Amino acid sequence: MSDTWLILGASSAVARAFAREAASHGAALLLAGRDMEDLEHQAADLAIRHGVSAQPMRFEARDLASHAGFIAECRQEAEKNGAGRGLLNVFLAFGVMPEQAEADADPAVAAGMVEANFTGAASVLGALGPVLEAQRGGTVVALGSVAGDRGRKRNFLYGATKAALLVYLQGYAARLSGAGVRVLCIKAGPVDTGMTWALPKLPFMASPRQFAAAAWRRAGTGGGSAYLPVVWWPVMTIIRLLPTPVFNKLNI
Amino acid sequence: MPDTLAAPAATRTTGWKQTALQGWGRSSLSPCLAARPERLRELRAALDAPEGRTLIAHGGGRSYGDAALNTDGAVVVTGRLDRILGFDPATGELVAEPGVTFADLLDVFLPRGFVAPVSPGTSHVTLGGALANDVHGKNHHHVGSFGDHVLWFDLLLPDGRMQRVSPESDPGLFQATVGGIGLTGLIAAIGLRLMRVPSNALAVSRRRVRDLDEFLAGFESAAGATWSVGWIDALAGGASLGRGVLETAEPSESGLDAAPPRAKRFPIDAPGWLLNGLSVRAFNELYWRRVPAGGQQVTVPYRQFLYPLDAIEGWNRMYGKQGFRQFQCVVPPGPGVAALRRLLETVAGSGNASFLAVLKVMGPDGQGMLSFGMPGYSLALDIPARPGSEAVFAQLERITRDAGGRIYLAKDSLLSAEGFAAMYPRAGEFRAVREQVDPNRRLSSDMARRLGL
Numbered sequence: 229m230s231d232t233w234l235i236l237g238a239s240s241a242v243a244r245a246f247a248r249e250a251a252s253h254g255a256a257l258l259l260a261g262r263d264m265e266d267l268e269h270q271a272a273d274l275a276i277r278h279g280v281s282a283q284p285m286r287f288e289a290r291d292l293a294s295h296a297g298f299i300a301e302c303r304q305e306a307e308k309n310g311a312g313r314g315l316l317n318v319f320l321a322f323g324v325m326p327e328q329a330e331a332d333a334d335p336a337v338a339a340g341m342v343e344a345n346f347t348g349a350a351s352v353l354g355a356l357g358p359v360l361e362a363q364r365g366g367t368v369v370a371l372g373s374v375a376g377d378r379g380r381k382r383n384f385l386y387g388a389t390k391a392a393l394l395v396y397l398q399g400y401a402a403r404l405s406g407a408g409v410r411v412l413c414i415k416a417g418p419v420d421t422g423m424t425w426a427l428p429k430l431p432f433m434a435s436p437r438q439f440a441a442a443a444w445r446r447a448g449t450g451g452g453s454a455y456l457p458v459v460w461w462p463v464m465t466i467i468r469l470l471p472t473p474v475f476n477k478l479n480i
Numbered sequence: 481m482p483d484t485l486a487a488p489a490a491t492r493t494t495g496w497k498q499t500a501l502q503g504w505g506r507s508s509l510s511p512c513l514a515a516r517p518e519r520l521r522e523l524r525a526a527l528d529a530p531e532g533r534t535l536i537a538h539g540g541g542r543s544y545g546d547a548a549l550n551t552d553g554a555v556v557v558t559g560r561l562d563r564i565l566g567f568d569p570a571t572g573e574l575v576a577e578p579g580v581t582f583a584d585l586l587d588v589f590l591p592r593g594f595v596a597p598v599s600p601g602t603s604h605v606t607l608g609g610a611l612a613n614d615v616h617g618k619n620h621h622h623v624g625s626f627g628d629h630v631l632w633f634d635l636l637l638p639d640g641r642m643q644r645v646s647p648e649s650d651p652g653l654f655q656a657t658v659g660g661i662g663l664t665g666l667i668a669a670i671g672l673r674l675m676r677v678p679s680n681a682l683a684v685s686r687r688r689v690r691d692l693d694e695f696l697a698g699f700e701s702a703a704g705a706t707w708s709v710g711w712i713d714a715l716a717g718g719a720s721l722g723r724g725v726l727e728t729a730e731p732s733e734s735g736l737d738a739a740p741p742r743a744k745r746f747p748i749d750a751p752g753w754l755l756n757g758l759s760v761r762a763f764n765e766l767y768w769r770r771v772p773a774g775g776q777q778v779t780v781p782y783r784q785f786l787y788p789l790d791a792i793e794g795w796n797r798m799y800g801k802q803g804f805r806q807f808q809c810v811v812p813p814g815p816g817v818a819a820l821r822r823l824l825e826t827v828a829g830s831g832n833a834s835f836l837a838v839l840k841v842m843g844p845d846g847q848g849m850l851s852f853g854m855p856g857y858s859l860a861l862d863i864p865a866r867p868g869s870e871a872v873f874a875q876l877e878r879i880t881r882d883a884g885g886r887i888y889l890a891k892d893s894l895l896s897a898e899g900f901a902a903m904y905p906r907a908g909e910f911r912a913v914r915e916q917v918d919p920n921r922r923l924s925s926d927m928a929r930r931l932g933l
């Protein structure tokens with residue numbers, strides 16, 4: 229028997245590292261995303277490196293109407309993997325971070341970000357809820373961001389989508405707690421991926437591999453929310469406590 | 481799907497950023513625009529480098545000099561393309577993306593009884609980089625170089641076409657790309673045959689060697705050994721010139737419990753004075769004495785024998801901020817012996833402290849038009865970048881060239897264009913292939929410009 233991890237946004241560098249981490253612990257994988265060529269490559273890699281089954285699946289977060297059918301498909305696949313006994317777990321990694329200025333200038337960009345980061349997440353998690361409830365167990369890990377802690381000049385729309393995701397996950401966790409489902413929102417600090425590659429140097433940058441290993445360990449200990457890397461806990465505590473006039477003067 | 485999806489939603493494209501890269505020797509800093517594709521789609525997109533800039537691939541950054549640098553140009557960092565795409569245990573045939581490293585191969589395939597048939601001295605090298613420098617291992621005299629085990633590769637040509645190239649399908653492009661220092665295209669996948677081994681360990685024997693003649697005789701009598709390498713104390717001169725340790729290894733039938741040691745990290749840039757003649761002398765002396773006078777037989781994990789330097793991550797910082805250069809040449813057997821002596825004398829006499837130098841026996845010519853491999857002896861030594869060290873390199877180049885040898889591009893940052901032309905007789909063929917696949921010279925590097933390619 230093996231558990232299955234459904235990776236939503238599986239081409240993300242963070243998600244890729246997490247999939248390897250899960251596979252190294254023997255989990256089967258459902259790799260859901262849009263770049264099918266890349267998902268095929270990943271599936272081959274996971275199967276060869278770790279001897280697990282890995283299945284690419286097409287998934288578009290903004291295509292809300294497709295989510296119910298998509299989840300039904302995932303359930304079938306997971307049942308194949310675990311011969312009906314393994315649990316389905318979820319790692320939600322998709323998301324976009326266009327520049328604030330771009331979103332300010334173009335409402336389509338702003339709406340697209342909200343749709344991908346929040347609406348899409350809420351929709352697919354909503355469709356997953358009954359499946360998780362029925363299996364009475366499993367873990368959901370979703371990638372929030374330190375940007376969701378306090379709106380900063382640089383990226384407050386992005387931050388707002390992540391804050392919304394956090395609040396959604398809190399309620400989701402409460403609803404599923406009776407069924408023994410753990411829900412974890414990771415407030416991620418900067419990770420060295422394509423999303424951050426072209427940005428000016430960021431502090432405490434984690435490699436995807438370090439980050440994924442820490443996320444796996446943290447997910448094993450329970451739900452709630454957690455800063456990763458953990459250094460962001462004291463940093464964000466200070467940032468959250470800064471008086472507004474001081475905070476507004478900061479160029480962050 | 482709602483039609484807003486058709487609109488260019490905020491999807492990420494390949495980002496270019498202004499940065500500065502270095503070769504492993506860290507002797508110069510090269511500003512450039514760099515992209516780091518996370519997947520094939522982004523590798524393709526990276527071909528559209530910003531207007532007016534040439535492009536070069538950058539693998540694990542383990543070339544010492546400027547092979548993977550493109551000052552004021554564009555650089556594509558390929559390390560994130562690290563997927564293993566296929567493996568057939570019946571034949572040992574592997575298919576992998578170019579950013580897969582020798583460390584990955586060891587982790588994944590040694591437990592299954594396979595290793596890379598050819599491996600350089602550090603596991604952080606990528607397969608793309610290994611192909612582009614046609615690297616060799618401590619078994620070159622038996623199995624040739626990396627390119628000899630490559631079945632095919634997918635090459636993303638400067639015009640955007642992806643072509644699968646094998647020695648049969650397109651011998652010209654194959655031979656130009658193997659050892660072609662990245663100048664024919666971006667390697668996107670490699671088919672490579674791995675080698676079967678009986679266990680995860682090697683039976684290694686070490687013995688002290690008193691001078692160069694004894695070394696060469698030692699190599700002669702160890703010609704049957706699967707792997708062999710000589711570590712020379714490059715500071716020893718006079719009667720002890722060429723003194724060192726000869727190491728040979730065979731696959732061991734019985735394995736070792738695998739508990740890979742964590743690499744220690746070299747903490748900081750060492751201050752320049754640390755690396756004076758005295759400290760290096762003491763280190764080299766210790767290394768020699770470590771081997772008992774009567775020799776030594778040990779069973780060691782592959783990792784330890786193949787990648788001894790990987791035990792200290794970032795050891796290149798030991799040479800301080802100014803960095804260092806490596807000199808590596810191969811000289812043919814007959815006249816080469818005198819040249820080896822002169823090379824060692826030149827370095828020992830120049831006061832340029834070098835840690836252990838490495839002496840290897842080289843076998844057949846590489847297939848690549850710019851392959852380094854040719855029959856003879858290869859000598860490699862590190863020289864700290866200090867005022868005056870460039871003049872020493874010029875002397876070393878002269879000696880190598882006069883002996884009919886050649887300097888290894890993977891290590892090089894100083895070889896002259898004339899020296900290159902004399903040492904690489906197939907450079908003309910190489911230029912002809914480039915003219916075909918890259919008439920507009922979209923691909924270039926600091927090395928390509930320096931060598932007049």
Ligand SMILES: Cc1cc2nc3c(=O)[nH]c(=O)nc-3n(C[C@H](O)[C@H](O)[C@H](O)COP(=O)(O)OP(=O)(O)OC[C@H]3O[C@@H](n4cnc5c(N)ncnc54)[C@H](O)[C@@H]3O)c2cc1C
Pocket residue numbers: 504536537538539540541542543544547548558578599600601602604605606607608609610612613614615616617618660661662663665666667668789890891
């Ligand atoms: C400690 C140490 C020991 C070493 N020992 C040996 C040894 O024993 N034998 C030996 O032969 N070499 C040795 N080397 C040198 C090393 O093997 C070569 O320099 C190798 O090419 C480095 O590969 P890389 O992945 O780091 O690539 P880089 O150094 O980043 O690039 C090397 C070349 O490959 C090209 N390249 C990289 N990826 C691609 C791609 N995807 N497509 C097209 N071109 C590409 C680059 O343009 C560049 O020309 C050693 C180096 C070190 C640091």
Ligand SMILES: NC(=O)c1ccc[n+]([C@@H]2O[C@H](COP(=O)([O-])OP(=O)(O)OC[C@H]3O[C@@H](n4cnc5c(N)ncnc54)[C@H](OP(=O)(O)O)[C@@H]3O)[C@@H](O)[C@H]2O)c1
Pocket residue numbers: 237238239240241242243261262263287288289290321322323324325344348371372373374415416417418419420421422423424491492
């Ligand atoms: N990197 C950081 O510093 C950092 C910090 C905090 C939080 N995070 C969060 O961590 C997550 C992963 O980020 P990353 O750094 O790994 O970035 P990434 O490599 O850019 O990955 C983002 C992934 O989301 C997918 N995606 C975007 N919109 C989608 C949609 N509408 N439908 C389906 N998939 C969609 C992308 O798929 P395509 O390939 O198909 O475009 C891409 O694979 C994101 O949620 C991000 O907000 C990242």
